[in-house]
Amino acid sequence: DAKTTQPNSMESNEEEPVHLPCNHSTISGTDYIHWYRQLPSQGPEYVIHGLTSNVNNRMASLAIAEDRKSSTLILHRATLRDAAVYYCILHGEYGNKLVFGAGTILRVKS
Amino acid sequence: GAVVSQHPSRVICKSGTSVKIECRSLDFQATTMFWYRQFPKKSLMLMATSNEGSKATYEQGVEKDKFLINHASLTLSTLTVTSAHPEDSSFYICSVVSRATRLPSYEQYFGPGTRLTVT
Numbered sequence: 001d002a003k004t005t006q007p008n009s010m011e012s013n014e015e016e017p018v019h020l021p022c023n024h025s026t027i028s029g030t031d032y033i034h035w036y037r038q039l040p041s042q043g044p045e046y047v048i049h050g051l052t053s054n055v056n057n058r059m060a061s062l063a064i065a066e067d068r069k070s071s072t073l074i075l076h077r078a079t080l081r082d083a084a085v086y087y088c089i090l091h092g093e094y095g096n097k098l099v100f101g102a103g104t105i106l107r108v109k110s
Numbered sequence: 111g112a113v114v115s116q117h118p119s120r121v122i123c124k125s126g127t128s129v130k131i132e133c134r135s136l137d138f139q140a141t142t143m144f145w146y147r148q149f150p151k152k153s154l155m156l157m158a159t160s161n162e163g164s165k166a167t168y169e170q171g172v173e174k175d176k177f178l179i180n181h182a183s184l185t186l187s188t189l190t191v192t193s194a195h196p197e198d199s200s201f202y203i204c205s206v207v208s209r210a211t212r213l214p215s216y217e218q219y220f221g222p223g224t225r226l227t228v229t
Contacts, residue, residue, distance in 0.1 A: 034217075036218075036220075038154075041201075041223070041225075042222055042223065043114075043116075043203045043205070043220035043221050043222050043223045044154065044203070044205075044220045045220065046217040046218065046219070049217065087153075097144070097156060097159065098144070098156070098205075098218055099156065100146075100153045100154040100155075100156075101153060102153050103153060
């Protein structure tokens with residue numbers, strides 16, 4: 001199984017950028033890198049995904065290493081509403097399934 | 111607006127009774143829906159894949175006779191927890207895949223979850 005490794009938790013100050021790392025050294029050539037986040041007592045929410053190139057959307061940016069063995073989710077200006085569990089997931093090996101790991105708990109301080 | 115709805119959002123039932131949870135895709139036809147459960151402070155665990163018009167595919171260790179899944183239409187899947195026990199108390203979440211985008215590059219849409227408490 002292609003797995004991801006993320007830090008258990010991170011802390012950020014409000015209005016500052018946040019870089020959430022993810023290691024996926026066993027990624028296969030067809031695996032997409034997906035990021036989801038889950039706010040307390042809610043279902044997960046899609047954030048961003050990519051394959052090889054860096055990606056930007058209104059929520060975040062995804063920086064993918066050249067060898068694809070790691071990636072970083074970048075929140076450009078953290079707000080209190082960004083406090084959540086962030087999941088980095090490799091998608092492709094299991095077909096339609098998303099297999100969630102432990103994720104990173106992001107705490108944002110005001 | 112919400113793409114996926116779940117009903118009820120919260121339910122308390124007595125041990126031995128059955129509980130039905132509905133998952134509706136509001137914006138598009140969903141050929142495939144997924145059911146997850148999540149215990150407090152734990153990650154989501156995939157329970158089963160629900161395919162419209164066919165039997166659900168259950169993950170290893172999930173009892174199919176206890177967690178009945180029905181995907182009768184392209185917008186509705188139901189999960190019935192039969193003969194519920196306190197250990198079934200959990201947060202149940204569904205997600206949907208658009209019929210039009212089934213490649214690995216799609217995004218999944220999750221429901222808001224249903225909190226089940228069995229007393």
